[in-house]
Amino acid sequence: MGKQTIKPIISLQQFILKHEVKDLYRQILRVIRQVPNKEHQLELSQWARTEFRQNSYHTDEIVIKMYIQYGKRCLKELKNSVSLAK
DSSP: OOOOOOOOOOOHHHHHHHHHHHHHHHHHHHHHTTOSOHHHHHHHHHHHHHHHHHTTTOOOHHHHHHHHHHHHHHHHHHHHHHHHHO
16 A cells, blocks of 8 residues: 555634635636737736746735735736726
8 A cells, every 4th residue: 555645624714714725816817818819828827827826835824915916916916907908
């Protein structure tokens, strides 16, 4: 039998934040799919993936909340830009 790794137990607050981050990522990707230009879609999805991966190591709840707020502002700007492009 192979070695089993034990995942650390996360708090309810960490679970909620993790869900919020995943939801934000999905929302951003949904809006990106509405961008008319396929090349821009690819650039934006790579940008989103990179941003989320670069910040995935954070464990401090305050820092995570700060990045969620930053992501929400980016999402709002992205939605505005997409609506103007249509």
